[in-house]
Amino acid sequence: MRGCxxxxxxxLQARILRxxxxxxxxxxxxxxxxxxxxxxxxxxxxxQARDGASRESLRAAVEAAMRAWPGPGAPRGP
Amino acid sequence: MRGCxxxxxxxLQARILRxxxxxxxxxxxxxxxxxxxxxxxxxxxxxQARDGASRESLRAAVEAAMRAWPGPGAPRGP
Structure with missing residues (x-):
């Protein structure tokens, strides 16, 4: 698991940096x-998948997680 | 783990409903x-904690997760 x-x-970090x-x-x-x-x-x-969670509930979790994705952000002031 | x-x-669901x-x-x-x-x-x-993740990195994950917390929402239109 640690390797994964x-x-x-x-x-992910490399992609985000890009x-x-x-x-x-x-x-x-x-x-x-x-x-x-x-x-x-x-x-x-x-x-949760191993535990038997439904595809629908996992999809809902992804949708919530994507709300944490930052936008391009406002231009930074002085 | 499933019990937890x-x-x-x-x-959580009860608290959110409230x-x-x-x-x-x-x-x-x-x-x-x-x-x-x-x-x-x-x-x-x-x-991740079991895997040795630092307190700081777990805290950062919590901060990101809280960005997914919905607000009171705009009043709904017709």
Whole structure:
């Protein structure tokens, strides 16, 4: 499980960093923290799926998780 | 683990329902889905804590998760 977690985290963090460089996300986005959050959600979904959670309830969890996705952010003032 | 999940879910769902009744959350909030999301986060954090994640990174995950918390919502139009 730890191997999965580290691979997911590294991959997500790299993708998020790329988005901050592209301006898709605010440049002060904390890529490590955001990656940790989505890894947390993935791990929790894995546990629930193994536990018999329905596809619908997992989908609802994803929808909620995506509300935590930051926007491009307002231009930063002085 | 399944026992924990069900107890957490029931308790969260009841609390969320109470908030929709009190007007703290929009009355059309999907309490079951929101409870599933937070249980997902709790489970994911449990896995990561067992895996040696730092307190700081877990706190960052909580902060991200709270961005998914719905507000009272705009008054609904016709």
């Amino acid at each position: 977690r580290e691979a997911w985290h590294a991959s 988005s901050t460089e592209d301006g898709e996300l605010a440049s002060d986005t904390d890529a490590a923290a955001l990656a940790t959050f989505y890894v947390t959600v993935l791990l929790g979904m894995s546990v | 999940r069900e107890a957490w879910h029931a308790s 908030s929709t009744e009190d007007g703290e959350l929009a009355s059309d909030t999907d309490a079951a889905a929101l409870a599933t999301f937070y249980v997902t986060v709790l489970l994911g954090m449990s896995v």
